[in-house]
Amino acid sequence: MTKRQQLEMDRGQDGSDSVHPLHNVSSDRSLTVYPRGDGQLVVETETLGHLTPRRTHGTDEGRTDAKLPDRPSVHGLSPDLLVPQPATLEPLDQHIRSHTGYPDIIYQATLIPPANFAMVAPFVYRSSFPLKKNFPFLLKLGIKSILTLILEDYPVQNVKFLRENGIRLFQFGVPGNKEPFVDIPQDMIAAALATLLDRRNHPILIHCNKGKHRTGCLVGCLRRLQHWSLTAIFEEYRTFSAPKSRHMDQQFIELFNMAHVGPLIDTNHLPPWPTLL
Structure with a gap:
């Protein structure tokens, strides 16, 4: 089955013209994912040297910076903590403290009881x-x-x-x-x-x-x-x-x-x- 036939089958299953993002990436395109300053991910596909807008569900079709579905939080950590920008990289413990407000006690040395305690x-x-x-x-x-x-x-x-x-x-x-x-x-x-x-x-x-x-x-x-x-x-x-x-x-x-x-x-x-x- 060709990729074009697969795309047509996908369109026919839900009756819409929207295409799942993974089906919209052909072998002659490259996919780039990078974080924006507000913590959201931007996805770009490149074909023959120029950017091709990603087709998505809903009204965001045609936007190169359309938001991905909200990522689930990990213990309340903010998105920019999960994917820090290269320009703002810092030691991990300092980065977590500055973005979560967790108390410093988490980073204290482990308490070790004497043997046979x-x-x-x-x-x-x-x-x-x-x-x-x-x-x-x-x-x-x-x-x-x-x-x-x-x-x-x-x-x-x-x-x-x-x-x-x-x-x-x-x-x-x-x-x-x-x-x-x-x-x-x-x-x-x-x-x-x-x-x-x-x-x-x-x-x-x-x-x-x-x-x-x-x-x-x-x-x-x-x-x-x-x-x-x-x-x-x-x-x-x-x-x-x-x-x-x-x-x-x-x-x-x-x-x-x-x-x-x-x-x-x-x-x-x-x-x-x-x-x-």
Whole structure:
């Protein structure tokens, strides 16, 4: 079938003399599409060196700048954003902001929580050792205090971050439970629990190096104060300590003497969640 026959068939289907734009482009013509200043597209066909008006539906027939059907918006972006003119090209983030008015918060760095991060109770969190890349996340969380269980001196960059943002540091140097000679001291855990149970220190983040064993022991003892069953406590411990859960840690949680905690607690500032105290 020749192109002329195809055009005649198209005319006969709707009874009009209008021709679909795609059918009006023959092999000896070239099609050019470019944006105008108002965001609309202009379509031109060229035959033997001169412009040939595009045939379109409706009253726009014969115009070389007839509007195409309105393009659907993409998340409310304007047409000139979707097809920017070469003379006004600019960095993409700046271009989007200037044409949409989206707030700059969209372009802030991604907030990255520390590894093994989780909420223990309202305004009490746990994690591995926070790195510099985690600092914006801690600020967004509104952390007021950090309770660390490491033995080593706190890193200089972390101390600087805490000072600049008014965050208090509580350090309870606790060795890990490693058979046969190293045990976690109960008095140190009791003092750490008293710090956790003072709501004036909230929001507070607990961490050791990996947020697994020492942190797991402290959280496990806190769970006993919260009336958790040992089955649930050990399940939570193993969730964070896997794949290297320690039997000694679970034994420490089970045998920890809660009587060590009571004398250290200020009952006027207990958090509003159930405890044995």
